Amino acid sequence: MKLLPKFALLSFGVSAIPLAIAGFNSARISERHLRRATEEHEKMSARQVAEYVASHLEGVHRTLLVETRVLDLTRTTNPEVLRKFPQLVYHQSDDFSAVAVLNSDGRPLAPPAYQEAPRPNTAFSNHEAVSPDDVARFEAAVPVTETLSNGSAVGAVLLAGRRGTPHVVMAVKYQPQGASGDGSPQVIAAMMSLRWVADYLANLPSTDGDILVLDRESRIVATARPMSGEPRAGKSLPGVPAGSLPEREFVAEYVSGDLRVLGAYAPAPPFGMGVVVERRLEAALAQVRSLRLSTIYWMSVSGLVAAIVGGLLARSLSGRVGTLEQGARNIAQGKLDAQIDPGSNDELGNVARAFNAMATSLDTARQEILRQTEEIKGWNETLEGRVEDKTRELRQAQDLLLRSRSLAALGSLGAGVAHEINNPLTGVLGLAQLLLADLPEAHPARPMVADIEEQALRIQTIVANLLRMSQRQGGEDFRALDLARVIDDALDLCGPTALAEAGIAIFKNVPTPGPPVRGSAVQLQAALIQLIQNARGAMEQGGRLSFETTLPEAKLLRLRVSDTGRGIPADVLPRIFDPFFTTKTRRNDTGIGLSVVHKIIEDHGGTIRVESEVGTGTSFFITFPIDTGASHLA
Secondary structure: OOHHHHHHHHHHHHHHHHHHHHHHHHHHHHHHHHHHHHHHHHHHHHHHHHHHHHHHHHHHHHHHHHHHHHOOHHHOOOHHHHHHHHHHHHHHOOOEEEEEEEOOOOOEOOOOEEOOOOOOOOOOOOOOOOOHHHHHHHHHHOOHHHHHHHOEEEEEEEEEOOOOEEEEEEEEEEOOOOOOOOOOOEEEEEEEEOHHHHHHHHOOOOOOEEEEEEOOOOOEEEEOOOOOOOOEOOOOOOOOOOOOOOOOOEEEEEEEOOEEEEEEEEEEOOOOEEEEEEEEHHHHOHHHHHHHHHHHHHHHHHHHHHHHHHHHOOOOHHHHHHHHHHHHHHHHOOOOOOOOOOOOOOHHHHHHHHHHHHHHHHHHHHHHHHHHHHHHHHHHHHHHHHHHHHHHHHHHHHHHHHHHHHHHHHHHHHHHHHHHHHHHHHHHHHHHHHHHHHOOOOOOOHHHHHHHHHHHHHHHHHHHHHHHHHOOOOOOOOEEEOHHHHHHHHHHHHOHHHHHHOOEEEEEEOOOOOOOEEEOHHHHHHHHHHHHHHHHHHOOOOEEEEEEEEOOOOOEEEEEEEEOOOOOOOOOHHHOOOOOOOOOOOOOOOOOHHHHHHHHHHHOOOEEEEEEEOOOEEEEEEEEEEOOOOOOOO
16 A cells, blocks of 8 residues: 555544544533533422422411410410410411311310301402311321421321312421410411412423422322322332332432433422422433534544545645644633634635534533523522512511510500509609698708609609500591691690700601591600600700601501611610610600500501611601501501
8 A cells, every 4th residue: 555545544543533532522521511410400490499398388387386476375275365366377378278276185176267268358368268178187187296296297288178279287386384274285287278389380481391299108289280189199209119208309310101201309398398390301401412413423524524634635634633633632621612723725624613613512502501500590599589588578577566466465464553553652642742742841851752752753654654555546536637737736745946945957848738647636746746755865966857758658658757866776776666675864764655656656557667877867667547547557
């Protein structure tokens, strides 16, 4: 054989063989990374759905725990309280279809809370209606023994309601300590509808697969596609016995029905549920298969061009093959943006350009994977932000409920003790005043008697405030009020001259006449006077006191009372409405003023909140319903 054919064959071997090895290695590495990214995407999707399910169930679980503490159920066994308590808990979440209170033997202590038919245009319109038979099956399915042992438990999944919606049974233990109770532990149980899971899954993209939610027995209780009838039993997952769920996440290929799928599983602890995301294997690995075919195609083209160029240009082949070899190394090292100079328009130049096209294709595939990864991260961050927002709203609502109930409890206490205190207090005050009338000005005992009179009057004021907090207004003296007139009257009672002498400038942005507010002018004046006096005390060197009204929503009127005083420290701000809490050092400060303001606003169906910054000032935001006597929080 002549040298030229040998050199041509040698040139072909030197160029084509390294190119093939580099191409296959690059393709194998790219396929492996692309498949890993695809599997990780499926696992992350399953994890996000599982976290959503677990987060929602955890929120309901916290609601049951909070209600046992908020209603102080562990300190009473009053049958009337037990009868009303399931209704109160039932009202806390639209997901509750039934709520029951059971003793340690599983027997009901009070009638369960549920509705047999929907109630349109009421607070219960979003609750799912269930039948008495559904409620009976729910009470029988409550895991009483597991709940008493662990403090809380999640029972089996039941079908209830007209549409046969899957429901999960959740139970929490509590320990009554009332005087008439025997101290035995009891159970609060709720039958929670899983329709929100089906609605959530239905809104997720699943055109080439399905998303399944499984219970602890591996039954399908919700899917991304319409589902009816009993939960499907026996969902088989690789590596676990039938009728049970895996304990850890996994991604695997297996047969589901008649299709081979790529499935990802994620548990939803501690509620005994799991999520499976399945995609047809052909669709899930389409990019991997496309990359493989593309690699084979371009390698075939490169080999053919190398053979032709090796035969025609054997003498110049060695140098240019080195260039191709270096490009292959760059691709193997992940430098997909590396380009080879074609050098000329001959066949070797075409090989170089084909090589560059392959590198560009690989780089495009990598960029697409990175883009999808960033999208997944963005979805996760958005989901976390929405969960934090909902948690913050729930915490604010719970704080408002606790504060209102604390003030109500304090008012009940004040009503009970006011009569017992006023009778002896009247005697002490009367005797002190008689002694002051009889004692001469120079008598040594006169200052002590005057101090007795002063302290008795202070006690009288405290008792009067307690009585005010216990007297919830029924609306008998309520009428439509112009809030601008109420503000003017309150300022007049506080003494405009005294405020001006203290260096306090008054600014009002309150239109008159404004939207009417239904209430008692005397009570609202008392609340505003308290806020004005507090602002005056905070602006010892003078400042600005402003009043401004806005319409934040339909049928709502918001009054903002702001000062430029010293402000309230952040650690004190959450407690300013607590009864008897004060940071003032004067003896006549009882710490009950803002509690009375909160009670008055609440009796008028409104809300009050505060914002403050040390050194800048404080703003109180009071929101009233316009021209109605009902609270906008009702």
